[in-house]
Amino acid sequence: MAEKERIKVGISGSLGQMNQSIINLILKDETMVLSSLFEPYKKVSEQDYILVSTEKLFHSNDINILENSDIILDFSHDSNTFNLLSFAERNKKKLVIGTTKLSNQTFDLMRKVSKNIPVFYSPNMSYGINAFFSLIPSFLEKFKDFDIEIIEKHHRRKKDAPSGTALKMLEIIKNKKKDYVPIFDRTNLDRQRENNEIGICSIRGGGVYGNHTILFLSESEEIEITHRTLNKDSLAKGALLALKYINNKTNGLFFYDDIFKEN
Structure with missing residues (x-):
């Protein structure tokens, strides 16, 4: 070329x-x-x-x-x-x-x-995590009466918590369950878990690139779905995919959902 x-x-x-x-x-x-x-x-x-x-x-x-x-x-x-x-x-x-x-x-x-x-x-440019985002609404439909928790894990140098990706997961859940309340710290609550809570846990340590888990829990079973970023190339490749996607656009606000809809 x-x-x-x-x-x-x-x-x-x-x-x-x-x-x-x-x-x-x-x-x-x-x-x-x-x-x-x-x-x-x-x-x-x-x-x-x-x-x-x-x-x-x-x-x-x-x-x-x-x-x-x-x-x-x-x-x-x-x-x-x-x-x-x-x-x-x-x-x-x-x-x-x-x-x-x-x-x-x-x-x-x-x-x-x-x-x-x-x-x-996109707060996370990984193709895989955005595909994960797109599946969350179907998980919510299937596990309506389950408790929901989010766990995110990153390297020790990451300053912000929770991660932008975990907050995006929370946003998707709240779009479907508007009365749900995020809980970032249970230290001073001294009570049992409420049905409309979503606990969000941030772990920092070592050289972890970025792991995100959503848990669906009942009294008798537990479903755990995890996305693991193995290196920064997944994010970089996703960013270039987004760049190529908007190259022929003239205006508008676009997200990964738009890429999935057009492919």
């Missing part, structure tokens, strides 16, 4: 760990070219660059470097994602967002700008 036909991809949060896996895959993908690297938090130096073919592509602390892109891929933090949404709308850039723990203010802006540009959002 000719260079001019390739999708020009800009990376936001370019020195973050997740984006290193994505960059490696983009460099191997003949349908894309890495066009710009924006790092919003860490001060970059002359040693911070990527070799694209034989050319050095430098990381930059200037968001305007992303003007040289067709689609911007963002794995960063809420404050940067908020600013990036306005930048993308102003510069007519397509946007794929994998940042977790977004504020209501950022979600509101996302919905607003998606009227003018295409925005794809």
Whole structure:
């Protein structure tokens, strides 16, 4: 494929760990070219660059470097994602967002700008976990009278808890069972479990990439469904799938459900 036909991809949060896996895959993908690297938090130096073919592509602390892109891929933090949404709308850039723990203010802006540009959002870009999400409503139908618990496990360096993926699982459940209440800490409750509770447990330790389990429990049996991320490539591959999906979109807010519906 000719260079001019390739999708020009800009990376936001370019020195973050997740984006290193994505960059490696983009460099191997003949349908894309890495066009710009924006790092919003860490001060970059002359040693911070990527070799694209034989050319050095430098990381930059200037968001305007992303003007040289067709689609911007963002794995960063809420404050940067908020600013990036306005930048993308102003510069007519397509946007794929994998940042977790977004504020209501950022979600509101996302919905607003998606009227003018295409925005794809997923708190977990893994194809497998999103297929898992799509199955949860059918589990809820089959296990109506079962207690529900969620367990998420990540490496010791992960700062936020619960994970964005666990919160997405909770959101899906609450869409079907609106009176359910999440319980993050039972330490001071000193009472038995209520029927409309969903316990969410966060485990941090070692080098676990990310495991998510949903439990359905009755007095006589237990069903446990788990998704395990074995390495970051599953997330990176999913992010590139999302990027290719919105490449031909003109505007709108898109999710993994849209990919499943069209395939």
